Amino acid sequence: MGRQVGSRRLGGYILNEGKLSIRLRRSLFRLRAERAAMYGLITRLTAASGRRNELALMLLDPAANRRGCHHYVVALGTDGPDSLWVTEIWISEEAHRAWVAEIRDSEVLKPALALIATWGDTIITRPLAGIGL
Missing domain, CATH: 3.30.70.100 (Alpha-Beta Plaits)
Incomplete structure (x- = not known):
């Protein structure tokens, strides 16, 4: 699996041309949902x-x-x-x-x-x- 042009890795996530990967967006959404009750x-x-x-x-x-x-x-x-x-x-x-x-x-x-x-x-x-x- 090769790297896409204009992408970089950040803590196991791939950032494509400054946009958050779907995986990272889902993780952030889960985090917000879990923390909403704090x-x-x-x-x-x-x-x-x-x-x-x-x-x-x-x-x-x-x-x-x-x-x-x-x-x-x-x-x-x-x-x-x-x-x-x-x-x-x-x-x-x-x-x-x-x-x-x-x-x-x-x-x-x-x-x-x-x-x-x-x-x-x-x-x-x-x-x-x-x-x-």
Whole structure:
């Protein structure tokens, strides 16, 4: 099987004259369909005065088993000395709800929750794809 003129290989796919091969288009369509159910949250938190780093570490406690979570990042905010941003991507909204119920029942994160002075807005997203997903 010879190569077509004007085509090149990209990760096992043949790109013909800048157009995606049918195989690649089908793979991208499947990926979008699989990822359409993912559930994302971006939340701003304000820690109790002077306790931001402590809260950040507590939020990352491995005992808070996050089954169904693809991505959980705690970031220091640049909008204030006690600001944190938490970004989460879950396989589904149901997986997130189950985790919240589990945490509420187990009280694993109770010490961390006590350090949150205010909960800012939460933005809900529908992640499609990305590095590491």
